[in-house]
Amino acid sequence: MIVRKSLLFLLSLALAPRLLAAQAAPQKVFGYSDFTKQARIEAKFLAVPEAKLAGEHLKTLTAEPHMASTPGDRRTAEYVARKFRSAGLETEIVPYRVLMNQPKVVRVEAYNDAGKLIMTGPTREHVDGDRYQDDPRVTMPFNGSSASGDVTGEVVYANYGRLEDFALLASRRIDLRGKIVLCRYGANFRGVKVYLAEQRGAAGVLLYSDPLDDGFAKGAAYPLGPWRPETAVQLGSVQYLFKYPGDPETPGVASTLDLPDSARVPNERSGNQPRIISIPISYHDAMPILKNLKGAVAPQDWQGGLDFRYHLGPAVKQTGVRVHLVSQQDYQRRIIWDVIGKIKGAEYPSEWVVAGNHRDAWIYGAVDPSSGTAAMLEAVHGVGALLKEGWRPKRTIVFCSWDAEEQGLIGSTEWVEEHGNAMEHAVAYFNVDVAVAGPDFSASAVPSLKQFVRELTRSVPSPLGGTAYQQWRVKSSGNSEHRSSNAPPAPGEEVQVGDLGSGSDFTPFLQHAGVPSTDIGSGGPYGVYHSVFDNFAWYRMNADPKFVYLEEMARVLGLETLRMADSEVLPYDYVTYAREVNAYLEEASRHAADAELGEIDFGQAQAAAARFASAAERVRRRQMAPTGDLGRLNETLREVESALLNPAGLPHRPWYRHTIFAPGEFTGYSAVVLPGVNEAIDAKDKIRARQQLTVLSQALERAAATLEAVR
Numbered sequence: 054m055i056v057r058k059s060l061l062f063l064l065s066l067a068l069a070p071r072l073l074a075a076q077a078a079p080q081k082v083f084g085y086s087d088f089t090k091q092a093r094i095e096a097k098f099l100a101v102p103e104a105k106l107a108g109e110h111l112k113t114l115t116a117e118p119h120m121a122s123t124p125g126d127r128r129t130a131e132y133v134a135r136k137f138r139s140a141g142l143e144t145e146i147v148p149y150r151v152l153m154n155q156p157k158v159v160r161v162e163a164y165n166d167a168g169k170l171i172m173t174g175p176t177r178e179h180v181d182g183d184r185y186q187d188d189p190r191v192t193m194p195f196n197g198s199s200a201s202g203d204v205t206g207e208v209v210y211a212n213y214g215r216l217e218d219f220a221l222l223a224s225r226r227i228d229l230r231g232k233i234v235l236c237r238y239g240a241n242f243r244g245v246k247v248y249l250a251e252q253r254g255a256a257g258v259l260l261y262s263d264p265l266d267d268g269f270a271k272g273a274a275y276p277l278g279p280w281r282p283e284t285a286v287q288l289g290s291v292q293y294l295f296k297y298p299g300d301p302e303t304p305g306v307a308s309t310l311d312l313p314d315s316a317r318v319p320n321e322r323s324g325n326q327p328r329i330i331s332i333p334i335s336y337h338d339a340m341p342i343l344k345n346l347k348g349a350v351a352p353q354d355w356q357g358g359l360d361f362r363y364h365l366g367p368a369v370k371q372t373g374v375r376v377h378l379v380s381q382q383d384y385q386r387r388i389i390w391d392v393i394g395k396i397k398g399a400e401y402p403s404e405w406v407v408a409g410n411h412r413d414a415w416i417y418g419a420v421d422p423s424s425g426t427a428a429m430l431e432a433v434h435g436v437g438a439l440l441k442e443g444w445r446p447k448r449t450i451v452f453c454s455w456d457a458e459e460q461g462l463i464g465s466t467e468w469v470e471e472h473g474n475a476m477e478h479a480v481a482y483f484n485v486d487v488a489v490a491g492p493d494f495s496a497s498a499v500p501s502l503k504q505f506v507r508e509l510t511r512s513v514p515s516p517l518g519g520t521a522y523q524q525w526r527v528k529s530s531g532n533s534e535h536r537s538s539n540a541p542p543a544p545g546e547e548v549q550v551g552d553l554g555s556g557s558d559f560t561p562f563l564q565h566a567g568v569p570s571t572d573i574g575s576g577g578p579y580g581v582y583h584s585v586f587d588n589f590a591w592y593r594m595n596a597d598p599k600f601v602y603l604e605e606m607a608r609v610l611g612l613e614t615l616r617m618a619d620s621e622v623l624p625y626d627y628v629t630y631a632r633e634v635n636a637y638l639e640e641a642s643r644h645a646a647d648a649e650l651g652e653i654d655f656g657q658a659q660a661a662a663a664r665f666a667s668a669a670e671r672v673r674r675r676q677m678a679p680t681g682d683l684g685r686l687n688e689t690l691r692e693v694e695s696a697l698l699n700p701a702g703l704p705h706r707p708w709y710r711h712t713i714f715a716p717g718e719f720t721g722y723s724a725v726v727l728p729g730v731n732e733a734i735d736a737k738d739k740i741r742a743r744q745q746l747t748v749l750s751q752a753l754e755r756a757a758a759t760l761e762a763v764r
């Protein structure tokens with residue numbers, strides 16, 4: 054860390070005055086026959102976002118806790134609305150009424166085999182010298198969507214709570230019925246851990262942050278460094294968002310204030326809420342439990358960072374640790390506030406370019422999500438400067454500040470559900486969430502926009518010198534974190550753009566409504582995720598002391614929006630899309646062979662993918678030299694993504710309609726590609742696999758036919 058920081062400091066001294074000169078305007082840009090005019094607009098835009106102002110936004114947004122539906126959250130909505138209005142956006146605060154819990158009582162008591170009390174918690178989050186931790190509005194640790202209850206049971210340690218972890222426990226004949234499952238955070242979405250424990254009859258779940266994953270084993274803990282201190286807890290939602298996200302009572306329907314209660318599905322019957330209790334704790338509180346567990350020694354790769362051997366828990370004729378969990382959750386239909394700011398397009402007003410970031414935080418949320426909001430506000434500042442000079446975009450631009458993302462992507466999901474018809478013409482959704490945790494740029498996107506993101510980062514200066522693209526390439530060639538892509542890189546591809554799974558607000562856009570989407574961020578060592586220590590003091594110390602990465606992210610997000618909104622021909626790269634789909638199909642057929650499911654014919658799907666690929670090649674030439682009715686051409690290009698939706702949705706989860714991408718049922722955050730097919734193979738369900746291959750083939754045929762209609 055120290056090395057990285059001092060290097061960064063020297064570089065920024067050497068290169069700061071040349072920042073804007075570092076990149077020349079590109080000559081040839083996909084989507085434009087002549088880029089000259091747009092290059093001037095972009096240069097004007099790029100000069101506006103300012104690190105200092107972004108830092109001021111961040112300070113204001115993180116001045117108080119602002120969990121969804123609280124007075125602090127309302128004040129941040131008003132701040133964002135004021136900034137949108139002063140930039141010249143047509144702005145409204147859009148309320149929804151949605152079911153959410155807030156904690157009344159959360160208690161954990163642990164007893165050893167002699168019945169002696171060894172822990173009561175949760176311990177209040179505390180380090181020496183942090184001036185944010187003691188605010189009375191800081192919520193007690195809890196899980197969004199946790200059930201209420203009072204249960205006592207024996208503890209079983211289940212590692213990360215992945216499918217394979219539960220399989221190992223089953224192979225050791227460890228019965229989870231009535232037990233309390235202790236899982237460490239990491240590897241999958243926390244809701245998946247609870248889902249799998251619930252399916253196996255557990256009475257409750259304790260989630261804790263092991264120091265091996267984001268604590269002292271990684272480096273110095275806050276306030277000495279960026280990693281998680283002993284008492285820090287990761288709050289978070291355990292909603293079953295892989296079934297559907299958003300308001301639990303209104304899947305597929307917007308929870309507007311006038312939606313009658315009779316149109317809501319009562320909570321007891323709704324499909325995305327756990328029925329068992331879960332409570333998040335720190336390793337300070339998990340330690341006495343782990344230390345007193347009996348039974349078999351945990352496998353080596355289940356061992357965390359604490360300095361004693363971990364055990365699985367129960368043993369023959371021996372009681373390990375019993376815990377008593379109390380969770381009283383106040384479930385209410387609560388009001389949340391999205392802030393929506395529009396700029397009407399001059400040529401194609403019904404084609405929306407949407408950019409968004411959530412605003413609500415579990416507590417202060419300096420990195421998650423306020424860095425995203427600060428960056429978005431400086432992007433809006435830049436776009437506002439263009440508006441004041443009389444510029445108008447060709448397409449409508451919509452900036453969105455989502456509420457209640459943390460509880461389960463609620464604000465974005467309800468808004469997308471409300472605007473279903475408009476979404477059919479929305480040409481892109483650009484998400485940012487954790488905008489800045491450090492200096493390493495990364496992106497995920499639908500395949501048709503991977504090249505778009507790469508190309509535009511060549512126009513944005515990096516605080517490290519050169520362009521954002523150049524720094525991205527340097528980091529990619531090293532060993533730093535990647536976003537995972539399910540297809541191998543194309544020849545000559547220097548930086549990898551990941552695939553979109555879930556865990557942020559692009560999910561309703563891409564996977565429900567079929568809007569081509571991207572997600573960007575700048576990462577670094579970040580151990581205080583979803584704790585009270587993700588605050589302004591931590592941010593200044595560890596992530597971005599001079600707010601220059603906020604400025605960079607403001608420029609990238611703003612440029613995505615401008616370049617898409619003004620493009621002559623929509624810059625969708627269907628050649629890459631087809632290549633990736635083909636790679637996914639090859640992988641799926643290997644997967645089917647490994648699963649020994651017998652004869653499953655991929656021929657029809659492969660033929661459809663080949664047809665899609667050759668149509669894409671032909672249309673690419675047309676996109677490079679556009680003539681004739683561009684409005685019609687663009688509409689057709691946009692329809693391709695919609696053609697990949699299956700209106701019936703995925704088996705068992707109809708809200709998810711995309712045939713190529715969905716969050717994994719057992720991973721949550723990371724994408725499962727060809728979800729219908731691959732999940733049928735996982736389930737060893739041959740009939741369903743065949744049926745889903747047909748669904749996929751039809752979608753690819755529709756996409757190909759759409760492209761073939763381009764004259």
Ligand SMILES: [Zn+2]
Nearest residue numbers: 421422486487
């Ligand atoms: Zn977030």
